Amino acid sequence: MNPCRLTILFLMFLKKIWIIFSISFKSFWEVKKMNVTFQLHTALQIQTPAGRVTSLQCKIQSGQSVEQALQALGLQIDPEGTLIVVDHQNVDLDYRPKDGDIIHLIPAIAGG
Numbered sequence: 001m002n003p004c005r006l007t008i009l010f011l012m013f014l015k016k017i018w019i020i021f022s023i024s025f026k027s028f029w030e031v032k033k034m035n036v037t038f039q040l041h042t043a044l045q046i047q048t049p050a051g052r053v054t055s056l057q058c059k060i061q062s063g064q065s066v067e068q069a070l071q072a073l074g075l076q077i078d079p080e081g082t083l084i085v086v087d088h089q090n091v092d093l094d095y096r097p098k099d100g101d102i103i104h105l106i107p108a109i110a111g112g
Helices: 003-029 066-073
Strands: 033-040 046-048 051-053 055-061 082-086 089-091 102-107
Touching: 033 066, 055 066
Parallel strands: 033 102
Antiparallel strands: 033 055, 046 051, 082 089, 082 102
16 A cells, blocks of 8 residues: 555544544533522522512532532522422532522521
8 A cells, every 4th residue: 555545544544533532522521501590488588679589590510519509609598597408308508409400498487
């Protein structure tokens, strides 16, 4: 076989390898985003000029905890006095939401 043709075939092979590698490498390092909704109950609802905000829809990074997502949104809650509920189950601040989760933040209410 002609050495020039071998060189061309080898370069074409390397190009295909590079394309495959670059696509798989990109998808490996790409950060996945998920949609979650924080449902704010009673005292946690936010008053704005447009009215009360009762829920916040946001995109969070895959693997991010509820605590990290709340920090990114600038929301501070008292973990001792707030119930965090997902799918009728109590969860902790370290819970990792799934795409489409609705996370209810329910504050303890003192009465007298």
